Amino acid sequence: MPATQSGVVRPAAISAEGWGWRHAGRAQAAVQGLDLRIEPGERVLLLGPSGAGKSTLLHALAGVLGDEEDDSDETGSLLIDGVAPREQRGRAGLMQQDPETQVVLSRVGDDVAFGAENLAVPRDEIWSRVHEALDDVGLRTAAGGGLPLDHPTAALSGGQKQRLALAGILAMRPGLILLDEPTANLDPAGVLEVRDAVGRCLDKTGATLVVVEHRVSVWKDLVDRIVVLQPGSATGISGTGSGTGKGAGGVLLDGPPDQVLSEARTMLMSAGVWVPGYVPTTRTRLNEPDTAQLLLAAQDLAVSREKPRRKGFKTIPPVPVQTGISAQVRAGHALTITGPNGAGKSTFALTLAGLLAPVEGKVSAAVELSEGAGIDPYKWKAEQLISRIGTVFQEPEHQFVTGKVLDELMFGPKHLGHGEERVDELLERLRLTHLVDANPYTLSGGEKRRLSVATVLAAHPKVLVLDEPTFGQDANTWAELASFLSELLDAGTAVVSVTHDQEFSAVLGGTELRLGPISQGRATHQEAGAA
Amino acid sequence: MRDALNIRGNQALLTQANPLAKFVSVFLISLVLALSIDWVSASTALLAELALFPLAGLTIRLLWQRAWPLIIAAAIGGWSTAIVAADSGAVLLDVGLWSISEGSLELGLGFMLRGLAIALPAILLMTCTDPTDLADALAQKAKLPPRFVLGSLAAMRLVGLMAEEWQTIGMARRARGVGSQGSPFQRLKATLGQSFGLLVQAVRRASRLAVTMEARGFGGGQRTWARESTYSMLDVWVVLGGLVIAAGAVLAAVGAGTWSFVWR
Numbered sequence: 001m002p003a004t005q006s007g008v009v010r011p012a013a014i015s016a017e018g019w020g021w022r023h024a025g026r027a028q029a030a031v032q033g034l035d036l037r038i039e040p041g042e043r044v045l046l047l048g049p050s051g052a053g054k055s056t057l058l059h060a061l062a063g064v065l066g067d068e069e070d071d072s073d074e075t076g077s078l079l080i081d082g083v084a085p086r087e088q089r090g091r092a093g094l095m096q097q098d099p100e101t102q103v104v105l106s107r108v109g110d111d112v113a114f115g116a117e118n119l120a121v122p123r124d125e126i127w128s129r130v131h132e133a134l135d136d137v138g139l140r141t142a143a144g145g146g147l148p149l150d151h152p153t154a155a156l157s158g159g160q161k162q163r164l165a166l167a168g169i170l171a172m173r174p175g176l177i178l179l180d181e182p183t184a185n186l187d188p189a190g191v192l193e194v195r196d197a198v199g200r201c202l203d204k205t206g207a208t209l210v211v212v213e214h215r216v217s218v219w220k221d222l223v224d225r226i227v228v229l230q231p232g233s234a235t236g237i238s239g240t241g242s243g244t245g246k247g248a249g250g251v252l253l254d255g256p257p258d259q260v261l262s263e264a265r266t267m268l269m270s271a272g273v274w275v276p277g278y279v280p281t282t283r284t285r286l287n288e289p290d291t292a293q294l295l296l297a298a299q300d301l302a303v304s305r306e307k308p309r310r311k312g313f314k315t316i317p318p319v320p321v322q323t324g325i326s327a328q329v330r331a332g333h334a335l336t337i338t339g340p341n342g343a344g345k346s347t348f349a350l351t352l353a354g355l356l357a358p359v360e361g362k363v364s365a366a367v368e369l370s371e372g373a374g375i376d377p378y379k380w381k382a383e384q385l386i387s388r389i390g391t392v393f394q395e396p397e398h399q400f401v402t403g404k405v406l407d408e409l410m411f412g413p414k415h416l417g418h419g420e421e422r423v424d425e426l427l428e429r430l431r432l433t434h435l436v437d438a439n440p441y442t443l444s445g446g447e448k449r450r451l452s453v454a455t456v457l458a459a460h461p462k463v464l465v466l467d468e469p470t471f472g473q474d475a476n477t478w479a480e481l482a483s484f485l486s487e488l489l490d491a492g493t494a495v496v497s498v499t500h501d502q503e504f505s506a507v508l509g510g511t512e513l514r515l516g517p518i519s520q521g522r523a524t525h526q527e528a529g530a531a
Numbered sequence: 532m533r534d535a536l537n538i539r540g541n542q543a544l545l546t547q548a549n550p551l552a553k554f555v556s557v558f559l560i561s562l563v564l565a566l567s568i569d570w571v572s573a574s575t576a577l578l579a580e581l582a583l584f585p586l587a588g589l590t591i592r593l594l595w596q597r598a599w600p601l602i603i604a605a606a607i608g609g610w611s612t613a614i615v616a617a618d619s620g621a622v623l624l625d626v627g628l629w630s631i632s633e634g635s636l637e638l639g640l641g642f643m644l645r646g647l648a649i650a651l652p653a654i655l656l657m658t659c660t661d662p663t664d665l666a667d668a669l670a671q672k673a674k675l676p677p678r679f680v681l682g683s684l685a686a687m688r689l690v691g692l693m694a695e696e697w698q699t700i701g702m703a704r705r706a707r708g709v710g711s712q713g714s715p716f717q718r719l720k721a722t723l724g725q726s727f728g729l730l731v732q733a734v735r736r737a738s739r740l741a742v743t744m745e746a747r748g749f750g751g752g753q754r755t756w757a758r759e760s761t762y763s764m765l766d767v768w769v770v771l772g773g774l775v776i777a778a779g780a781v782l783a784a785v786g787a788g789t790w791s792f793v794w795r
């Protein structure tokens with residue numbers, strides 16, 4: 001085993017001078033006039049409102065932005081150790097947000113080896129790097145699951161997939177590690193898993209780090225510098241933090257974390273950044289009824305996403321991810337579903353919402369909700385469903401059915417034949433009025449989330465079901481959403497939400513339904529902080 | 532789909548053979564069977580293939596679970612050939628328009644056996660071959676371009692995800708009021724809409740995956756291979772085995788006087 005040249009990582013230096021980038025087919029530049037120097041070994045948290053070009057910068061540093069062939073446009077210079085990123089493959093490693101697309105191959109060992117193979121590392125050394133990298137990210141310790149090299153990558157959790165991606169990056173021995181919202185799609189346990197793995201690896205290799213993330217508290221203690229970018233010209237429409245008026249792109253603030261956070265706290269808060277210790281102000285619930293109209297009940301449910309399977313001639317019911325769930329949904333009352341990953345929270349919510357058939361047990365709608373449509377929501381027609389139970393999916397894009405924001409909102413009312421007058425109010429209330437002609441797919445993350453809530457509410461359902469509505473959202477969208485839902489609750493809508501976000505459920509109040517790991521079986525009820 | 536492609540836990544002998552050798556062997560057998568339409572060559576090959584089951588870690592039960600639509604299709608194909616083909620020899624069953632004679636029955640049986648005999652080697656190959664190993668062999672031994680081979684391999688992993696995504700999009704659209712009921716036209720429209728949604732997601736996923744791969748240095752110049760694709764004595768036996776089965780099928784048919792080229 002040659003423990004020779006495998007050795008030292010050479011931390012990378014970054015220098016940007018008047019750098020700018022315009023994506024092909026866009027009128028406005030994503031980044032403009034950026035001047036920035038990052039010394040070898042520095043750990044930088046990059047902040048800024050959405051549209052400030054943070055991802056563009058990271059992609060450029062990773063050398064994966066389109067080259068001159070297409071009609072994109074580069075100005076100024078952006079160099080790693082004085083050389084263009086595109087000309088030195090493997091000098092920087094990039095991790096993106098969606099864990100599913102950070103995995104390339106189907107076996108753990110092969111996936112980690114992939115980057116090293118591409119850099120033409122000799123075979124023996126690849127495998128010693130693979131072992132080391134898996135150790136470093138904690139995927140080979142007993143606590144990390146002690147995965148064998150041929151473990152299928154499809155069987156990993158989100159946090160494990162991101163750690164695997166980190167191992168794949170480490171095996172390339174890059175001098176620069178780039179993280180683009182690496183934990184936005186993870187539950188709290190996964191967030192810490194990934195953060196700690198990154199910390200350990202940086203301590204060991206001394207590599208330079210640039211991380212983009214809304215949740216400052218997660219990374220604050222790990223970084224030694226925070227850089228705040230100006231809202232770029234591309235953000236003209238998104239509205240956040242546009243009061244600065246200093247022109248597009250460039251660095252707004254730069255310094256040690258504590259200094260930047262205290263100097264710019266108000267500014268960052270107004271830009272929707274989650275600065276430590278900040279819980280955005282939200283509307284307080286007015287009247288929380290003690291006894292309210294029962295709308296929907298789940299009785300002894302066993303749930304699964306899978307349909308009954310055919311094996312030859314036999315039909316086999318799916319193995320439920322959770323069993324024995326009972327719950328009640330009442331008008332003006334919030335029900336929050338919590339529990340660890342894989343406890344079947346979303347699956348239960350989708351079953352309750354009439355989108356999945358229960359494996360066992362039943363979901364029954366009260367007459368006040370069903371209004372003649374029958375007792376079982378799963379059997380309702382789609383038009384019957386939307387005016388009774390509205391479901392907001394975790395990924396807004398899954399629910400877009402037209403090519404224009406206004407059409408999206410009109411879609412439900414048009415099919416129902418009533419309720420078109422509510423659309424204007426929703427547009428106004430969720431700050432979408434200036435976007436009516438935009439294509440839903442081109443909106444920012446926060447705008448997409450607001451739109452997906454608005455579209456479902458346009459059909460005026462009595463029960464609203466939301467799957468992780470606050471995942472990856474900035475503080476502004478978070479506060480708007482929480483306040484808006486609390487208003488709906490006071491107006492008598494029942495709100496069921498699957499969430500890890502305790503502050504969010506505290507705003508909504510009501511009941512918490514905690515689903516345990518299936519081995520421990522039964523769900524437990526408890527009152528959430530009805531403050 | 533994902534389960535079907537996962538051979539983890541299969542310890543059978545043929546899993547250790549080089550995928551390319553297995554591929555050549557399968558190709559030889561299929562080629563010979565595609566040349567004739569008699570039942571002797573087909574059943575000889577079929578018997579030999581059944582004998583190989585334990586070597587590939589396949590059982591009749593597993594076969595039925597994975598490939599029952601194929602088996603039923605072969606049976607239906609055989610049955611309809613028997614009914615429709617021109618009669619020759621003694622008529623065994625006559626129901627008005629349909630009749631089954633000795634000649635048409637033989638043809639139908641040959642058709643069914645052939646369908647199975649051609650399909651089985653491919654199923655055997657899939658059962659004992661990991662896609663990653665196949666890709667390694669195709670790139671290192673068959674010298675196909677790595678960019679193409681590894682790109683396809685990574686894309687194949689996304690296919691499994693797409694099946695889950697299809698279900699999710701279906702539910703998400705129902706929650707928007709797009710039903711899968713109504714007139715055939717409405718259903719078609721709904722399915723098209725859902726397909727478009729899936730296409731959008733597939734393109735997004737694929738472009739993110741492409742960024743991931745590029746950021747790991749993929750697509751550049753020289754690359755090394757962490758897993759070396761090697762040949763062993765076993766591979767000689769695998770190719771020889773394929774040759775023997777193919778030749779055996781031809782000889783048996785010629786000997787029995789049933790061999791007839793498809794184009795005759």
